[in-house]
Amino acid sequence: MGQGRLCNSPSCPNIGPGVAEAPGTPYAMGVPTAVLCLAWALALACAHPLTQSKTEAAGGGHPHGAEPPSNDTDLAQLCADEGRFDATTLSENGTMLFFRGEEVWESSHGGFRLHARPLAASWPEVGGPIDAALRLYGWQHPQEHQSLYLFQGEQVWAYFGGQLQPGFPRRIGDEFPGVPGGLDAAVECHPEECGGKTILFFKGDTVYAFDLALRVTKPRSWPGLGPCDAALRWLERYYCLRGTHFQRFNPLTGEVPPSYPRDLRDYFIPCPGRGHWNASWGAAGDRCSEMPFQALLSDDTGRIYAFRGGLSFRLDSLRDGHHAWPLGQTWPGLEGEVDAAFAWDGRTYLIQGSQVSIFLSGQGYRRVLGYPRALQDELGVSSADAAFTCPHSANLYLITGDHIRLVNLTQTPRQAGEPVPLPHDHVDGAMCTNDGVFLFHGPSYHQYHSVAQLLGAKELPSQSIATHFFHCPQ
Structure with missing residues (x-):
């Protein structure tokens, strides 16, 4: 993919100049060409569905009523x-x-x-x-x-x-x-x-x-x-x-x-003052708190993670409960906060500041030798607020501030395209599944059916992360 064009594939429609000419981007049938090209790239990708689970029964795992108080x-x-x-x-x-x-x-x-x-x-x-x-x-x-x-x-x-x-x-x-x-x-x-x-x-x-x-x-x-x-x-x-x-x-x-x-x-029993049930985590370890998540990830195996405060949660594991774990428990050797995350070709990319670590996805995660390394050398950008890919696609979308950029992961060296404006001033995290594109900000998220809708529409109504992803009471 050439620098400055959002779509350089023979499969792309001939819709005129790329986003490098913004502002003043030409319109086709009322839609910016940058929007159409990003949408075309996404249309060529497949995505894993966000795991759907039935609503929890009253009383959680208790089959006969409300959960009793702890003794x-x-x-x-x-x-x-x-x-x-x-x-x-x-x-x-x-x-x-x-x-x-x-x-x-x-x-x-x-x-x-x-x-x-x-x-x-x-x-x-x-x-x-x-x-x-x-x-x-x-x-x-x-x-x-x-x-x-x-x-x-x-x-x-x-x-x-x-x-x-x-x-x-x-x-x-x-x-x-x-x-x-x-x-x-x-x-x-x-x-x-x-x-x-x-x-x-x-x-x-x-x-x-x-x-x-x-x-x-x-x-x-x-x-x-x-x-x-x-x-x-x-x-x-x-x-x-x-x-x-x-x-x-x-x-x-x-x-x-x-x-x-x-x-x-x-580990398994929440004994006061012991183990990973750490009271010092505070709101970061409480899945139902409204503390913002710093990154989200849907990997090639269908696992979905949310990151905040040096901890990670599994979102697709309702059947195993939603629990916070230190990063190193899942990604050995990783510490600190994750700013953005995405998966591609059996690998998970975790961005921390100006560096990126790559882990091989499988039954467990193993860090690739030679990482972390500079994000600029790996992806052609110095930082990112959020990132997402759709499974089976080599198109990476990087969000910084109120703009999004496209990177072709098969390209060597990798280069980021010109920034395209978003209908959001800031995004904490992002994720793509068969249900669309999810942008997370504060305690809420916005869902778009496609990148085209994301870029071509006004900001859609928000929904609660805690309620819809962690099944917390409203």
């Missing part, structure tokens, strides 16, 4: 003792459930509170402590894969929407052929991580891998992992809980990475 005394006791949990899993609404004895502890959607209730209050048919718990979830078969399974002795109970399903309880071996009773733990393994829809059942030192499609069970031995009191899949990672500690493990090999085990109370 600080009980939480303090939970944080002080060395007892183990019988089971743990995620609810249908993405809250964490910790089972111990006759009680179940449930996290709030922000993750900063736990409240306890009798197990019988939500699952009266079970009665007594359980051995293991499991959430099955999948878009194609919602009745089959939005179920919560509770295991006790030789039996299993299946619940959907808080209601016991017909034909349950059943023998575990009848529901999952080849799987024994008296389990220690269970966790669903997703196809992209296990090569097929699989459930991992734990009993002693043996792991039973149950193939949901073939309905066959294969025993495995993972001596490096050891027995698990409970197991959990969260944000595409797998955890084995034992006592007050946990280990992350590879669901195909059982391999445990360095630096484990770690203490549950520093």
Whole structure:
């Protein structure tokens, strides 16, 4: 793409001079040629849809009413003792459930509170402590894969929407052929991580891998992992809980990475003064606060992130809850604030001031050697307030102040086109999906169907980020 033209492809319509001639840009049928050319570039791109999730039920993960208040005394006791949990899993609404004895502890959607209730209050048919718990979830078969399974002795109970399903309880071996009773733990393994829809059942030192499609069970031995009191899949990672500690493990090999085990109370239980539940984050760590986000990102894998104050949130993970994490938790070695972000060709670009870091996207993120490097050398600009690409497109849109510029990412060296005015004085972050272009400013966002509408229209009405992206109460 040549400097000064927004469209230099043979596919572009012949609409006259580019944006380099602004002001006084010629009009075609009442629309600036710069607008038409940007729109044409976007029309050649595909985009991932913004993940759509059903509205949360009243009471979050609690199937029988409003969320009870947190009991600080009980939480303090939970944080002080060395007892183990019988089971743990995620609810249908993405809250964490910790089972111990006759009680179940449930996290709030922000993750900063736990409240306890009798197990019988939500699952009266079970009665007594359980051995293991499991959430099955999948878009194609919602009745089959939005179920919560509770295991006790030789039996299993299946619940959907808080209601016991017909034909349950059943023998575990009848529901999952080849799987024994008296389990220690269970966790669903997703196809992209296990090569097929699989459930991992734990009993002693043996792991039973149950193939949901073939309905066959294969025993495995993972001596490096050891027995698990409970197991959990969260944000595409797998955890084995034992006592007050946990280990992350590879669901195909059982391999445990360095630096484990770690203490549950520093990560999964919001114990005061401990771990990543850091009170000093304040509004930055509260998904429902109106503190502005500094950048947003939709990557090639469909993951959607929001950044502010050195933290990141997953927006596409309602089923796993919306939690804040320090940047280094997802992007190793990254610290500070992210000013703009975009993804292209299996890589994630995170812009911080005048520098950019590139991470390889995949099951995890790995920083490309030689980065960070100067943004001017990488993209031909010195800074950016916001950035976005549409998946499968090499067109990058950079926003600075009230102007937008186009960069062809396949070009070497890369150069930014001339700035085109926006109907906004300032933008904090931007993102493109199949639902259009989203511009974020303060606590609100504006949605445009296309770049053409963005550039050719007045500012559209704003909507609440907290309400529409984080499902917070209005």
